[in-house]
Amino acid sequence: MRRQKQNGISCWVLGFLAMLLCYAGPVSSEEDSANFVNARFLYQSTFGPTPALIDQVEKVGIESWIKQQQLLPATYHRPLYDTPFSKGAQANRENAWYQIVLTSEDQLRQRMAFALSQILVVSRYGGALSSKPTGLVDYYDVLVKHAFGNYRDLLHEVAIHPAMGNYLSMMGSTKENPSTGALPDENFARELMQLFTLGLYELNLDGSVKRDPKTGKP
Known part of the structure; x- marks a missing residue:
């Protein structure tokens, strides 16, 4: 897989609406809608928007902001x-x-x-x-x-x-040895197939193997 772009009234919704009212002042419905879209995007792509960040996305657009973010050096912990x-x-x-x-x-x-x-x-x-x-x-x-x-x-x-x-307990795992009965730890391998990736084959929603319509192969 290559690069990917990625109910009820809650406190953050109320806080967000209050933030917009305090920040924006009187604006047209079109401007208000754009601010809401940008703020919602930033709630999904950052750890919380600020008025300055909303302005930045409004100025350059979402796609340009993503490209700018990809060029920034990583902050390691x-x-x-x-x-x-x-x-x-x-x-x-x-x-x-x-x-x-x-x-x-x-x-x-x-x-x-x-x-x-x-x-x-x-x-x-x-x-x-x-x-x-x-x-x-x-x-x-x-x-x-x-x-x-x-x-x-x-x-x-x-x-x-x-x-x-x-x-996931594979540290120190040993390979299979029929003479001693030793078996490798398959915990990580199972997680890799079931949770971290699509597994050996991509599946349909009903659990059947997805096949190429021309060849019939998985």
Whole structure:
């Protein structure tokens, strides 16, 4: 896969409407509609729009803004994580994340990395990674690095990263040995096929294998 572009009244909706009223003043319905579209786009592609960011997208357009974002240098989390905070390593990791996603210029990259982290999941909870915050930060920076890149390259780096090896238990896995009964750990392989990719074959919504209409092959 190559590069991709990616109910009820809630508090953020009310806050957003209040922001527009405070920011925009009296405007035409056309201008108000454009502001709403741009702000909605920025809610999806950043960690929250500001009046200045809405103005920027209004000025250059959504496609140009995306191109500008892709050209910005990546803001990696490890350097800020290595800057000591006061409450220990896990707090450093969390503080670095919040500071970067709220203040960095490369908002689209950071939002993409966060989206990828919800697919290619590792977690500090319920496993040995709770004591390995440095590994978690390093893993997250892999997602930042490949946010606009080739998905195959990302999968390769994720597959060999110690954090993923630890989380999905293939670290230290051995190959099959019939004489001893040893079997390889297939946890990551299963996740790779079922969750991280389309699997061996692309499927229709009913679960049947999607086939080429001309050749009948998957």
